Amino acid sequence: MSKKAISIIILAAGKGSRMKSNKAKVLHNISGKPMLYHIIKASKELSDDITVVIAHQKEQVQEEMEKYFDNLNFSIQDAKKYPGTGGAMKNVTPKYEKVLVLNGDMPLITPKALEGFLEIDADIIMSIFDLQDPSGYGRVIIKENHVQYIVEQKDANDAELNTTTVNAGIYAFSKKLLQEYIPKLQNDNAQKEYYLTDLIKMAKNDNLNIVPLLVNEEHFKGVNSKKDLAEAEEIMQERIRNKWMELGVTMQLPKTIYIDESVVFEGECSVENNCRITGASKIINSHIKAGSVVQESTMIDSDCGPMAHLRPLSHITNSHIGNFVETKKAILKGVKAGHLSYIGDAQIDEGTNIGAGVITCNYDGIKKYKTIIGKNVFVGSDSQLIAPVTVEDDVMIAAGTTLTSGSIASGNLALSRTKLRLVKDFYYKFFSNK
Numbered sequence: 060m061s062k063k064a065i066s067i068i069i070l071a072a073g074k075g076s077r078m079k080s081n082k083a084k085v086l087h088n089i090s091g092k093p094m095l096y097h098i099i100k101a102s103k104e105l106s107d108d109i110t111v112v113i114a115h116q117k118e119q120v121q122e123e124m125e126k127y128f129d130n131l132n133f134s135i136q137d138a139k140k141y142p143g144t145g146g147a148m149k150n151v152t153p154k155y156e157k158v159l160v161l162n163g164d165m166p167l168i169t170p171k172a173l174e175g176f177l178e179i180d181a182d183i184i185m186s187i188f189d190l191q192d193p194s195g196y197g198r199v200i201i202k203e204n205h206v207q208y209i210v211e212q213k214d215a216n217d218a219e220l221n222t223t224t225v226n227a228g229i230y231a232f233s234k235k236l237l238q239e240y241i242p243k244l245q246n247d248n249a250q251k252e253y254y255l256t257d258l259i260k261m262a263k264n265d266n267l268n269i270v271p272l273l274v275n276e277e278h279f280k281g282v283n284s285k286k287d288l289a290e291a292e293e294i295m296q297e298r299i300r301n302k303w304m305e306l307g308v309t310m311q312l313p314k315t316i317y318i319d320e321s322v323v324f325e326g327e328c329s330v331e332n333n334c335r336i337t338g339a340s341k342i343i344n345s346h347i348k349a350g351s352v353v354q355e356s357t358m359i360d361s362d363c364g365p366m367a368h369l370r371p372l373s374h375i376t377n378s379h380i381g382n383f384v385e386t387k388k389a390i391l392k393g394v395k396a397g398h399l400s401y402i403g404d405a406q407i408d409e410g411t412n413i414g415a416g417v418i419t420c421n422y423d424g425i426k427k428y429k430t431i432i433g434k435n436v437f438v439g440s441d442s443q444l445i446a447p448v449t450v451e452d453d454v455m456i457a458a459g460t461t462l463t464s465g466s467i468a469s470g471n472l473a474l475s476r477t478k479l480r481l482v483k484d485f486y487y488k489f490f491s492n493k
């Protein structure tokens with residue numbers, strides 16, 4: 060979609076008290092990214108003039124967004140003197156004549172869903188939808204097909220509360236209209252706030268042309284509470300899964316699979332039920348079996364699980380990671396680790412087999428150390444490799460060995476076991492005396 064001569068203002072200064080959290084509402088995550096991230100991402104496709112209005116936790120909000128985007132304008136709301144969505148608009152100076160205002164708690168918005176606001180010519184375009192349960196939203200009062208005003212839930216009388224047409228929270232205004240009406244807003248309402256929604260009443264009184272645009276909750280849902288957050292997450296997850304299935308990823312029982320928006324799949328991939336894939340993970344021609352968790356890791360021509368845990372910075376190429384294996388900061392190429400292992404801060408090369416129960420002991424209580432294992436090494440079951448340790452190519456490590464710091468040269472067998480002792484008839488003697 061090409062960028063239009065339109066300014067976008069995103070209101071993100073509110074506290075979000077209904078979230079019952081110390082974190083600013085717009086920083087709560089949907090599919091691994093703050094709500095505000097998703098809104099800015101959609102806005103960036105439409106406009107080169109984006110202003111984010113901030114106040115509550117303004118430093119954190121600005122810092123977080125600048126990690127992902129450049130060329131953002133930030134406007135600081137004087138939330139003490141001018142609280143409310145109208146107060147948020149006080150200091151904003153848009154570049155273009157047409158201005159789109161978005162609430163910062165609508166993470167499901169897409170560029171396509173905003174298209175309608177750019178196409179229609181009117182003094183005000185506002186978004187509405189009909190809901191069975193309109194609670195929380197401002198009610199839109201329409202008479203004879205004309206929008207009269209918006210009343211907030213806290214200010215509404217019984218008849219108004221029964222209205223199921225609500226304000227979705229996105230508007231297109233002209234810059235001129237904003238400059239004229241914003242300074243005139245009053246705060247004579249239940250919350251003693253300056254409501255942006257009062258602009259509708261003012262425009263109506265001046266006989267301006269107000270066009271209501273019917274939108275759907277799937278794209279325009281506002282997130283006020285943890286319950287709303289969870290509902291929005293479900294919608295976003297469905298979108299993410301559908302996108303990847305359309306691109307050829309096989310998913311078994313997709314509704315049980317969670318995928319962050321930053322995850323990328325390439326080639327022939329499949330994901331079984333109850334998997335969770337997060338962060339900047341890249342999955343190429345790989346198979347993730349049931350119940351596995353993959354965090355910020357790369358898998359190429361590999362499989363993992365069921366119940367495997369690839370923790371951040373695991374790079375697994377041409378390898379088999381079996382059940383109950385945990386990896387972290389591990390570079391594995393052509394490796395088999397079939398059962399019950401911890402492989403952390405390790406580098407393991409082609410043809411090496413990691414037996415059941417093998418542990419890289421990477422932490423001495425103060426610092427972390429590396430384990431390096433070469434090609435074609437056989438690491439017997441239940442061995443511990445106490446890092447730092449280097450095992451060269453073509454080494455055998457006998458089952459049950461505790462390998463202490465150092466280096467094992469090619470061709471060696473490493474074996475550390477106490478000698479087996481057999482005490483004849485001990486069993487019978489022991490129990491017959493009891």
Ligand code: UD1
Pocket residue numbers: 070071072073074085112136138141142143144145146147162163164195196197198209211225226227228254255256280281282283
């Ligand atoms: C708002 C609308 C309501 C609409 C609903 C749609 C108003 C007065 N009400 O209500 O009609 O149905 O959205 O989701 O606009 N914000 C600021 N500064 C503030 C207060 C809020 O920037 O002083 C920001 C918030 O961070 C948030 C957005 O504005 O992103 C909306 O605020 P919120 O308190 O969620 O408004 P609602 O009560 O949902």
Ligand code: CA
Pocket residue numbers: 162164281282283
């Ligand atoms: Ca809201």
